[in-house]
Amino acid sequence: MYDIIIIGAGASGLFSASILQKQKNLKICIIDKNPKIGAKIKVSGGGKCNITNKYLSSNFYLGNQQFIENTFKKFDNNLLLKFLRTNNLIPILNEKIVKGTYFCNSSDDVISFFSKLTKGCDFLLDNEVLDVSYLNDEYIITTNKKRIKSKKLLIATGGLSYPSLGATDIGYKIAQKFGHTIVTLNPALVGFTVQKEQFWFKELSGLSMNVKIKVEDKILEGSLLFTHKGCSGPVILSTSLYWKKGQIVIDFAPSKESYLPKRFKQAIKNIDIDIHNYKFAPAGNFGFTKAEVTKGGVDTEEINEHFESKLQKNLFFIGEVLDVTGELGGYNFQWAFSSSYCCANNILQG
Ligand SMILES: Cc1cc2nc3c(=O)[nH]c(=O)nc-3n(C[C@H](O)[C@H](O)[C@H](O)COP(=O)(O)OP(=O)(O)OC[C@H]3O[C@@H](n4cnc5c(N)ncnc54)[C@H](O)[C@@H]3O)c2cc1C
Incomplete structure (x- = not known):
């Protein structure tokens, strides 16, 4: 039995795990369909991961502006850059193509950065989550290979874009199963x-x-x-x-x-x-196979400021699976990190 299971080893799943594992007694497991973590990070920004933007503002996002602003008040681009630099990842401002963009030396650096920060977590890779149920205050997660249990469940499954990199609709299915509304999904940044x-x-x-x-x-x-x-x-x-x-x-x-x-x-x-x-x-x-992100997603009206479902206890949604989508320029990773920070930090404060 885990304290926390995170479905999705992408930007939001890895960042939330990095924060949560600071509390050493928490048993955390991250599940991903892919055999390796951070598949989208790897290909992002032409292999150099455009990780955030100097001009962060809710104006560059589609979604509930107030909800987005409140999230950035707690964790913005400056706090992200500080967190990365403290852990020896130093993004560089490069405005050649889009204003304000910060790139990393290589996406592989970002992936090894997260591997180090999540050392205390268990990983269940190469496992596709097929279903989730809730019984006696426990989540039961069924993958194509296993069944495992947890007290809290974080959905960090991203959108429908780039199925070749592991995208599935499971996050939306789980949300719907617990009564959530899904704002219409469409390809974006395409x-x-x-x-x-x-x-x-x-x-x-x-x-x-x-x-x-x-x-x-x-x-x-x-x-x-x-x-x-x-x-x-x-x-x-x-x-x-x-x-x-x-x-x-x-x-x-x-x-x-x-x-x-x-x-x-x-x-x-x-x-x-x-x-x-x-x-x-x-x-x-050009459709979901070519779109960098998915617009639409789990309705933020039904999510509280700590990214917990208002409809189902101990169920959290972070990152792209939510109905918040940014323009090109590092805004989507920033959203993944900011939402994860608010969620994980609140769980730690318990
Ligand atoms: C080609 C490309 C380039 C991009 N470049 C940038 C960029 O430079 N800057 C930027 O800000 N944004 C960029 N983006 C967008 C950015 O990658 C996403 O917004 C971000 O990764 C979302 O993070 P996430 O953790 O919410 O979801 P994801 O990173 O998509 O992670 C979700 C994870 O969940 C896993 N998963 C899904 N379904 C299941 C299941 N059923 N069972 C188990 N695991 C499952 C997936 O395998 C995946 O690893 C790019 C996207 C693409 C496709």
């Missing part, structure tokens, strides 16, 4: 496919340009990459977070110094477009 009228994008495959985009009530600026399927690049990925199936507006020359690349001028020669005010509705997006 490229757009285009309609017939925008097929000229495809001719420009490989070209990137600095643009400004209006999507819903947000204005975003950054690099757009034309692809053989439509468009992608940092500013499009963040646009996809706010996009709700309608039109977006692109300014292809947002500053006075903007110059239009030759290939671009050539491609638009025979089409009538307003380069400062180009409106179009994407056909869709």
Whole structure:
């Protein structure tokens, strides 16, 4: 019988375990479907893990703004950087692509950092959780290989994105089993496919340009990459977070110094477009297999400030499984860490 079982050895599961294991008498077990910990950390930020952002604010997130702000009041980017530096992981500010981003030397450093900090925990890797039930104040967790019990259960199972890295819908299923509402799930931080009228994008495959985009009530600026399927690049990925199936507006020359690349001028020669005010509705997006994150998730209205379910005792939800999703730029790891901190610290204070 464990005191705490954490499902998911990703950013939020590992960070919460690092904090919880400070209390030496707690018996903690982390379960993951993958044979190794931190699969998404490994591939993140092009192998250099964009771990947080200098300009952290709830403005860069989709979700309940007050809930997000309250969480960052307890654990923000500065406290995260301090925690990392104290434990000898030193992220570097690198603003080449997105403003305010902190990258690590290598994602492997982040994974070994967490391996060290979770030494006191048991790991049940290569085990897929299939079901959870609750009987006599105990959680019974059934994997494809085992059945284990625990007093407290932390759901750190992330979203549906990148099934190749272990994503499943188990976190949402467990939430629903205990009466929680799931806000509609959709791929986010993902490229757009285009309609017939925008097929000229495809001719420009490989070209990137600095643009400004209006999507819903947000204005975003950054690099757009034309692809053989439509468009992608940092500013499009963040646009996809706010996009709700309608039109977006692109300014292809947002500053006075903007110059239009030759290939671009050539491609638009025979089409009538307003380069400062180009409106179009994407056909869709590249889907969960390519999306960096999942928007939507467990409704935060039903979660208290310590990330415990308001509906079920000793059940906690942290990280991406919740209905909080950030723009590109280290915001999603920061959310995973901040939510985990609030949850784990409160459990320790008991
Ligand atoms: C390619 C890519 C690059 C990214 N780069 C960045 C970046 O640079 N900066 C940033 O801030 N964010 C980045 N993100 C987003 C970031 O990785 C996630 O938001 C973050 O990892 C969420 O952490 P989490 O712990 O909540 O979930 P995850 O990291 O997804 O961890 C969930 C874990 O649960 C396990 N799991 C799921 N279902 C089961 C089950 N049934 N049984 C057992 N285990 C299960 C999974 O195997 C996984 O290990 C990137 C995402 C991708 C896909």
